[in-house]
Amino acid sequence: MKKVILITGASSGMGKETAKKLIHEGHIVYTVARRIDQMQDLLEMGGHPIKMDVTIEADIDSVIATILKEQGRIDVLWNNAGYGLYGSVEDVPLDQARNQFEVNVFGMAAMTQKVVPIMRKAKSGTIINTSSMGGKMYFPMGAWYHASKHAVEGLSDCLRLELKPFNIHVVVLEPGFIATEFGSVLLNQFENINKDSAYRNMMDKIIEGTKKSEQPGGSSDPKVISDAISKIVNSNKPKTRYKVGKFSKMMPWMRVYLGDAAFDSIVMSQM
Template identity: 80%
Template sequence: MKKVILITGASSGMGKETAIHLIQQGHIVYAVARRIEQMQDLERLGGHPLKMDVTSETDIERVVDTIIKEQGRIDVLWNNAGYGLYGAVEDVSLEEARKQMEVNVFGIAAMVQKVVPYMRAAKSGTVINTSSMGGKMYFPMGAWYHASKHAVEGLSDCLRLELKPFNINVVVLEPGFIATEFGSVLLEGFSRISKNSAYRNMMDKIIEGTKKAAEGNGSSKPEVISKTISAIVNSRKPKTRYRVGKFAKPMVWMRVYLGDALFDKIVMSQM
């Protein structure tokens, strides 16, 4: 069945790869992001790229109104927009931290508030929220990113129960290491922090590990996400959570079953 799908953060990486995959399957895909110039190829394939910032309520209203006017419904909302802010809690400005939460958490809430009324009216729909394996565990230097993804987990669990009576599915995607722009964003964030930071040695270890992962076999290709999203979209009863990609399952397993002290020891052994 052809579905109307709205994907945020679709200008690159997981979002763009999946948009292409879903368009090729015959779905009606609205791909939104701030960088619309990077989505012209989606239009050539038959997609509908639109410029939108998830922190702008005006942008969100315009996009949702456009889709409803053109299609009359939204069957699937994939809240994929987000980024990683890295740096020690002592070093990262609260202004940057608030922006992280605004995009990764409040952006999802804003999309839900504008789209869900149409799903409720149709008594049908699926909301997919991109969390991370980082929503279940943690690494040093990632406090604000992990805090945002832990929040996505809690928000999604409550939302799932709230929307269950209306026949709307809420699914949490928990990717592991995926070959996207995430690593370059992380390194860019570190570059803005003083070379004299008290946490410099730890930061350098993480930089080294990130570069090795990018150069070697340390991450999965975005295709693993596109296949997973496709399975969710085409399922009548999708699972609550999908944990996919490099290290996602083993890292979360270690966090859950090894306990705090042992997990901390394993993480810090890499520092």
């Protein structure tokens, strides 16, 4: 069945690769991101790219109005927009931390609030929220990113129960290491952190590990995400969670079953 799908954060990486697959499958795919120039290939494929910032309500209202005018419905919302903010809790300015939540949590919530009434009226729909394996475990220097993804997990669980009576599915996507721009963005952030930081040695270890994940074999191809999203979109009864990509199952398992002390020791042994 052809579905009307709205994807945020679709200018690169997981969002873009998945949009291509869904367009190829025959779905009507609206892709939104701030960098519309990077979505022209999706337009040429038959997609519907629109410039939008998830932190600007007027942008969201305009996109929703456009889709309803052109299609009359929204069957699937994939809240995929987000980024990782790294640095110690002591060093990261709070205005940057607030923006992390504005994009990763409140942007997702704003999109959801606009789309849910449409799905309720139709008595059907699927909302996919991108969390991370980092929403179930943690690394030092990633407190604000992990906090935002833990929030996505909690919000999604409550939302799932709230929307169950209306036949709206809420699915949490928990990627592991995926070959996207995430690593390069993280490395650029570290370049701007105070070289005299008390956490410099720890940051250097994180940088080293990130560079390894950027090498061939260090991360999973975004195709594993596009395959998972396709499965969710085309399912009448999707699972509540999809752990996809390198380390996505192993690391959260270690966090739960080894306990705090053992997991902390393993993580710090790499620092």
